[in-house]
Amino acid sequence: MTNHFLILTIFALLVSTAFALLMRQDPKDQLRFGILAFVCFLGSAFVIGWLMYPFPS
Amino acid sequence: MRAKEETQERPATAGIPVAVSAWLVPGLGHLMLGRTRRALTFFLVVTGMFALGLYLRGELFPLDTSEPLTFLAGLAEIGVGLPFFAARLLGMGSGEVTALTYEYGYTFCIVAGLLNMLIMLDAYDIAVGRKS
Numbered sequence: 397m398t399n400h401f402l403i404l405t406i407f408a409l410l411v412s413t414a415f416a417l418l419m420r421q422d423p424k425d426q427l428r429f430g431i432l433a434f435v436c437f438l439g440s441a442f443v444i445g446w447l448m449y450p451f452p453s
Numbered sequence: 454m455r456a457k458e459e460t461q462e463r464p465a466t467a468g469i470p471v472a473v474s475a476w477l478v479p480g481l482g483h484l485m486l487g488r489t490r491r492a493l494t495f496f497l498v499v500t501g502m503f504a505l506g507l508y509l510r511g512e513l514f515p516l517d518t519s520e521p522l523t524f525l526a527g528l529a530e531i532g533v534g535l536p537f538f539a540a541r542l543l544g545m546g547s548g549e550v551t552a553l554t555y556e557y558g559y560t561f562c563i564v565a566g567l568l569n570m571l572i573m574l575d576a577y578d579i580a581v582g583r584k585s
Contacts (some may be wrong), residue, residue, distance in 0.1 A: 397509065398553050406505065407561065414498045414568045417491050418575050421585070 408437035461582050468580035475573040477534040482576030495572050502565035503533050503540075511558020512548025513541060526559065532566030532573075 397403065416430030475482025480496035483489075507513075514527035531537055540546050546562070549555055578584040 403554070403557050410498050410502050411564065411568070413494060414572070417494055418571055
């Protein structure tokens with residue numbers, strides 16, 4: 397498995413799930429928090445990725 | 454003070470068996486406290502993440518005190534509990550530095566260990582009545 401985006405998505409999904417269950421008690425709050433954390437993980441990766449785009453590899 | 458009114462605090466030692474169990478087997482602490490759904494989710498998340506880390510050619514770092522970062526990484530990975538020792542016994546986690554996914558692999562293993570430490574503290578807090 398060398399698809400970087402897939403690995404990133406799996407990582408974000410697993411960590412968001414654990415954080416949601418640890419930080420929220422109510423199932424509805426857990427779902428909301430989990431989705432928000434997941435989107436923030438992916439969103440920040442995209443933003444940082446584009447910020448690094450001008451730099452040579 | 455308000456927290457004490459809401460939950461009944463128990464002696465700190467009451468949480469030790471739960472914390473040790475939670476460290477050894479991810480999710481077992483919550484299972485002992487009757488939180489089955491959470492226990493199962495934590496087990497799947499932590500062991501899944503650790504297994505994926507090994508699959509991605511990650512490394513199980515030694516507790517080498519001459520290399521502070523290696524020592525800390527090893528300490529974090531031990532947080533996974535029995536799966537870590539089982540993987541070591543089976544000769545897994547030697548790490549393939551030249552593999553494209555090597556860094557991803559050890560990151561997954563380290564984060565799995567750190568997550569299990571947080572889960573262990575959560576189980577301890579519930580066991581001693583600090584958290585509902």
